[in-house]
Amino acid sequence: MxxxxxxxxxxxxxxxxxxxxxxxxxxxxxxxxxxxxxGKINKSWIAQxxxxxxxxxxxxxxxxxxxxxxxxxxAKKILAAVALGQDPQQDRVDRRAKDQHSMxxxxxxxxxxxxxxxxxxxxxxxxxxxxTGTYFKPLHSMPIDAIKxxxxxxxLVAITREHxxxxxxxxxxxxxxFFSWVLQMGYVEQNPVIGAVxxxxxxxxxxxxxxxxxxxxxxxxGDDDYGRIIRLLILTGARRAEIGGLRFSELDPDAGTWTLxxxxxxxxxxxxxxxxxxxxxxxxxxxxxxxxxxxxxxRAAEGFTDWALKLELDDRLQGKMAGSWTVHDIRRTVATRxxxxxxxxxxxxxxxxxxxxxxxxxxxxxxxxxxxxxxRTALATWADHVRVLVDxxxxxxxxxxxxxx
Numbered sequence: 001m002x003x004x005x006x007x008x009x010x011x012x013x014x015x016x017x018x019x020x021x022x023x024x025x026x027x028x029x030x031x032x033x034x035x036x037x038x039g040k041i042n043k044s045w046i047a048q049x050x051x052x053x054x055x056x057x058x059x060x061x062x063x064x065x066x067x068x069x070x071x072x073x074x075a076k077k078i079l080a081a082v083a084l085g086q087d088p089q090q091d092r093v094d095r096r097a098k099d100q101h102s103m104x105x106x107x108x109x110x111x112x113x114x115x116x117x118x119x120x121x122x123x124x125x126x127x128x129x130x131x132t133g134t135y136f137k138p139l140h141s142m143p144i145d146a147i148k149x150x151x152x153x154x155x156l157v158a159i160t161r162e163h164x165x166x167x168x169x170x171x172x173x174x175x176x177x178f179f180s181w182v183l184q185m186g187y188v189e190q191n192p193v194i195g196a197v198x199x200x201x202x203x204x205x206x207x208x209x210x211x212x213x214x215x216x217x218x219x220x221x222g223d224d225d226y227g228r229i230i231r232l233l234i235l236t237g238a239r240r241a242e243i244g245g246l247r248f249s250e251l252d253p254d255a256g257t258w259t260l261x262x263x264x265x266x267x268x269x270x271x272x273x274x275x276x277x278x279x280x281x282x283x284x285x286x287x288x289x290x291x292x293x294x295x296x297x298x299r300a301a302e303g304f305t306d307w308a309l310k311l312e313l314d315d316r317l318q319g320k321m322a323g324s325w326t327v328h329d330i331r332r333t334v335a336t337r338x339x340x341x342x343x344x345x346x347x348x349x350x351x352x353x354x355x356x357x358x359x360x361x362x363x364x365x366x367x368x369x370x371x372x373x374x375x376r377t378a379l380a381t382w383a384d385h386v387r388v389l390v391d392x393x394x395x396x397x398x399x400x401x402x403x404x405x
Contacts, residue, residue, distance in 0.1 A: 013033040017034065026076065047074070058078050106144045134163075135163075136171070149194075152193055160199045168199035172199060207329045210322070211337075217317065217321075230313070231282055232283075234334065235276060237331050240327050244296055244297070245303035248295060249293050257274050341382065343378045344374070
């Protein structure tokens, strides 16, 4: 028979539970009736063909949704592909299998494979770039072989806009290394990062904010998570992610200290800082939400992630900054201005959790001091300096004498 609206309407399943009625005008194109649960008759269009000594059947779609002519046109494309040596049904099966390998699932395989191949801190940084929702989240649900250079370029442009070119360059490097491994594993046929936009990498920034600029940044901070984070960065010289991921369980109000665990520190070393009173005032203003240890951020497990809010801070700072600046410039500024106040270099390194010359090599093996008293004094001196810059008045803590040159 030729399948047309009249013949299709008159086709019945009868006593059978499953039957296909083929079109004589287009061999391989069929109308299928199948009895389902509760006696319901399911109607669908199919294309059937032979391949590799067997019969293949490709579902076109539900006959209640797809009309006859649209189904016939689809069947022609499928059967034409078969005539050209393709296997559309096997292609669909293969595609379904590939779709199970999303970027998220393959990233987990990659990180597991690299556990014993790279340093722990490198693994943490790689995971931060590839698996958190901060950088490549729109790609996580995509099949790994469906990710194209355009998709990656779009994300790199967004990361550059939201986090800066240095972060984007490092995220790109992590992604490229990941896709090189994916290529070796046979998930893809080429590395889509190759040829994608290349953000400008670090050139060893030297930007140090002036006292006027630092005070302007402090005053421009809002009474929100981002504003509190920036002010705590100014007071401690810590890294952005360290304060953004700050947890209540890391704080000891009785001792007046914050202990950064090694797994969150860039160098992998646990670091304890005695916080000045003004830092505790900022922390006290943060609501302690039930069942959530992080001070900042709404839902992300790693804490605060909305770093694009710097754009709003920049808007409030228009005309008050001499050129562009980054949040990391605050850390460099704290170190430089502490030195200007006469604080010894090895104490500044201790504040910043750096493994400097005084603790490198043999010296570090024997010198295990945390300089707790000196660090406490240094941070109190620095906090007092910031207070004077912001509010004016005289210093309550005397400036330390500068080291002899």
